[in-house]
Amino acid sequence: MDMPHDDMPMVMNMMMQMNFYWGKDVTILFKGWPDNNLSMYILSLFFVFFMAFGVEIMSMGSKMIIKRPIVGGLIRDGIYYTVRMVLVYFVMLAVMSFNIGIFIVAILGHGLGFVVVKFLELAAAETTTDSNATDPKV
Template sequence: MDMMNMTMNSTTMTMQMSFYWGRNVTILFSKWPGNDQHNPGMYILALFFVFAIAFAMEPLSVWPTIKPSGSSVVAGLAQAFLYAIRISLGYFVMLAVMSYNIGIFIAAVAGHTVGFFVAKASALSITKPPGPEPSF
């Protein structure tokens, strides 16, 4: 048996071990998004799903969870809960990228990039002191 084929319960599963283009991909769940070459809708949905997960990770990384008036135990639990969600989303994106599909990879990188931009731009607008804009 070579490295590309794995036998599981008398069925053969082929795993891609290098980047490739194409809609015939399985990510996160078996038979999802499917391999119907005539209907690209599920593949496009998978791209949006990976983009959304990667996007959601970035605001969670800058979201303030500790309130000065709250209990330290409650604040710690809230922060731990958000951390668990962020790490879970990160593992989902990692597993999706491990499908080695270039479209999924681009969707993940684009989601992280847009999410980073939105999260940092909103964080900077909150911390920006009021006053006139500097003119150059």
């Protein structure tokens, strides 16, 4: 099926990158962002990094809260979970731009967030065991 030549620019603009590539010429999440601008591309790298980092930090959210009312806790946990899932899907969609820089910062954000979460969990466990230990004085 042949297309008129007048429609070709529109079709070419709708094509999506389907393999990994380097470069600042990328569209992440919203049309016109980062708009082929190096400083905006760097800002978008930080944005994706902090979104991925935030996903991992939010993954320990339910462990931070000890006692709460049932209804208030359900509502707050539901909102918390919804925000976390929005971040998860935004990171996924950003990675689907197939830009290697975006992919790398998403992985680094998830990795660093995981390390921070595990460090905080280990510190909390150590504090709990230290407070439960008896201090024998002879």
